[in-house]
Amino acid sequence: MQGGYPPPPGQGPNQPGGYGQAPSGGAGQNPYGGGYGPPPPGGPMAPYPGGPGGVPGAGPGAPYGVDPVTGLPFSDKSKIIAGILQLLVGAFGVGRFYTGHTTIAILQIVATWLTCGVGVIWPIVDGIMMLTGKVTDSQGRPLRDGT
Numbered sequence: 001m002q003g004g005y006p007p008p009p010g011q012g013p014n015q016p017g018g019y020g021q022a023p024s025g026g027a028g029q030n031p032y033g034g035g036y037g038p039p040p041p042g043g044p045m046a047p048y049p050g051g052p053g054g055v056p057g058a059g060p061g062a063p064y065g066v067d068p069v070t071g072l073p074f075s076d077k078s079k080i081i082a083g084i085l086q087l088l089v090g091a092f093g094v095g096r097f098y099t100g101h102t103t104i105a106i107l108q109i110v111a112t113w114l115t116c117g118v119g120v121i122w123p124i125v126d127g128i129m130m131l132t133g134k135v136t137d138s139q140g141r142p143l144r145d146g147t
Helices: 079-092 094-099 102-114 118-132
Strands: none
Touching: 079 094, 079 102, 079 118, 094 102, 094 118, 102 118
């Protein structure tokens, strides 16, 4: 009792709801004070929703996570690997073979060889597009970041 004043009735340190004590109550009371309802499902230390490695949104259908813009699961193919393959050996359509687009890969080979090398511009632009994330895999999923 500091300051010389007695506490108001029902507000003392030994009273329910008093100084620093949780209000008394039955089921649904938070044992640490506050009485905010029942504990969350799975207990107070439920795992972060997600899948392997704590990737948000990852699960059995999306092991690499979900694109926050489109909501589609990420591909198992990397946009860095696809882009570098396309820039280095795009005349042979290697980046497009990697992503599963065999028809486009064959067309890039044909365009490069029929134009005596001038058609190599298409695979170079395609490689840059892959690195910026504008290209999907053969199933329409966005390419994932990383290797």
